[in-house]
Amino acid sequence: MMPETFLSWWQFNNARGKQPDMSNKCPPVLHVPAAGEQAQRLAALSQTFISAFTQQPQFFTRAPGRVNLIGEHVDYCGYAVFPMAVEQDILVAVAINTSGRLNICNVDANFPPYSCDINNYEINKERPVWHNYILSGVRGIQDEGGMQQPFIGINMAVTGNVPPSSGLSSSSALVCASALGMAHSHGLSLSQETLAEICARCERHVGTQGGGMDQAIAFLATKDTAKLIEFNPLQATSVTLPPGATFVVANCLAPMNKAANSYFNCRVMECRLATQVMAKKAGLPWRTFQKLGDLQRALDKTLLQMITLVEDSFEVRPYSKRQVCELLNTTPDELNQVSLSENTRHIQEFKLHDRALHVFSEAHRVWEFKKVCVEGGAYALHTLGRLMQESHKSTQLLYECSHPKLDTLVELSKGLALGARLTGAGWGGCMVALVEEDKVEQYKEHLWKSYYSKEAAAEGRPRNTLLFSSPPGPGACVFVK
Structure with missing residues (x-):
């Protein structure tokens, strides 16, 4: 069968009943915009695609970056977060091929092309390369998308204006856009929630033990609202932010790739160990507990009571691996198998008090943040700013995931911003600041001159790639001509 004939056959059969369900719960299918910056980017992406694969893309997928307003490092502990999607996004052009291969290229020449058998490939966690995120999205749909037959070959070309390694979730956006491209090209009807959960799990193929916030907001975001996102089960509540203020994002220019080292996963494991030690002290079967949130529910305590329990359970000092084993009455080998990830088994010291204290206090701040947004009032913006300042102090001192450059930006923000904090995993990346609308330009100019x-x-580098404000944007979608 000739490629053109095959494509016509595939499109005909796809149109006869294999197209995704276009209900409100599925990512929307929209027409390619006719004008504007997005139209120009899609046109440039099409040219790259045609040059690489000598065919037209059949459709495009889009997944946004995000900024987390508050609730850092709590999603993987089972707690709610408070992100919004930004206008910056990842775009993927997609078409099927008859070679049975996955062929990938990028508009940016710094990201080299890649090709593999679409039904037989490996994802090397030890080698953090850009195409691993696409492979993770493909693997997620293969494992959980519901396909019964081997996948058809796919060509993909990628472009993005989410700054990489900036804490705005460019990598997760790439996973989500790739997974959506695989699902749509194979006629799979998957809801936004299902896609978000698949992508949260499949990103672990890259080696990151995340909690699902990035993937959830990528699919569930809605224009002009932030989202309170809860897990198990996944649900998103739209929250309108108080009027009169803008969130400004500033890149500190210290890049961080959370898949390239064990800093991120170490914090996940420290929270897991704190969970298990407190479970053991409470007489619960500690091996069955992974998340601080699950422990709280089992103990039927409030977040404030859990903060007290942390103070009662741990000394404010690091615990050696041997001491953790003694507290759990277990062996290092069992601890490695039951509690630790592959790239954290070498760690010999864990800060259980500080990590758990941050999580419970930050989880409490998320609900306080939502309450202020809902209730409003004359002091709402100042209260939100205070909560953001407290959040940054906690991530800086208790979770130790900040960076001197981030701390400098937060300090420079005092006086002009109502509050500022790191956003994303930390160790570099971006800060988000809450600024009164009439002071936004003054604030940006201050940061530009001072930093x-x-x-x-x-x-x-253009200013708007380093320092920008963005209204809450929509979630992932498919563009068709």
Whole structure:
């Protein structure tokens, strides 16, 4: 069968009943915009696709980056988060091929092309390369999308304006856009919630033990609202932010790739160990507990009571691996198998008090943040700013995931911003600040003169790629011509 004949056959059969269900619960299928920046980016992506594969893309997928307003490092502990999607996004052009291969290219020449058998490939966790995130999305649909037959070959071309390694979830957006491309090209009808949960699990093929916030907001975001996202089961509540303020995102220019080292996963494991030690002390079967949130529910305590329990359970000092084993009455070998991930088994010291204290206090701040947004009032914006400041202090001192450059931006924000904090995993990346609308331009100019003009890495880069404000944007979608 000739490629053109095959494509016509595939499109005909797809149209006869294999198209995704276009209900409100599925990612929307929209027409390619006729004008504007997005139209220009899609046109440039099409040209890259045609040059690489000598065919037209059949459709495009889009997944946004995100900024987490509050609730850092709590999603993988089972607690709610408070993100919003930004306008910046990842775009993927997609078409099927008859070779049985997955062929990938990128508009940015710094990301080299890649090709593999679409039904037989490995994802190397030890080698953090950009195409691993696409492979993770493909693997997620293969494992959980409901396909009974081997996959058809796919060509993909990628472009994005989410700054990489900035804490705005460019990698998760790439996973989500790729998974959506695989699902749509094979006629799979998957809801936004299902896609979000699949993508949260499949990103672990890259080696990151995340909690699902990035993937949830990528699919569940709605224009002009932030989202309170809860897990188990996954659900998103739209929250309208108080009027009169804008969130400004500032890149500190210290990149962080959370899949490239064990910092991120170490925090996940420290929270898991704290969970298990407190479960053991409470007489519960500790091996069955993985998340602080599950422990709280089992103990039927409030978040404030859990904070007290942390203070009663741990000393404010690091615990050696041997001491953790003694507390759990277990062996290092069992601890490695039951509690630790592959890239954290070498760690010999864990800060259980500080990590658990951050999680419970941050989880409490999320609900306080939502309450203020709902109730409003004359002091609402100032209260939100205070909660953001408290959040940053907690991530800086208790979770130790900040960075000197982030701390500098937070300090420079005082006086002009109502509050500022790191956003994303930390160890670099971005800060988000709450700024009154009439002070936004003054604030941006202040940061540019006080910070960016002194940073060599900012030289020659457009301001809006380093320092920008964005209204809450929509979630992932499919674009068709």
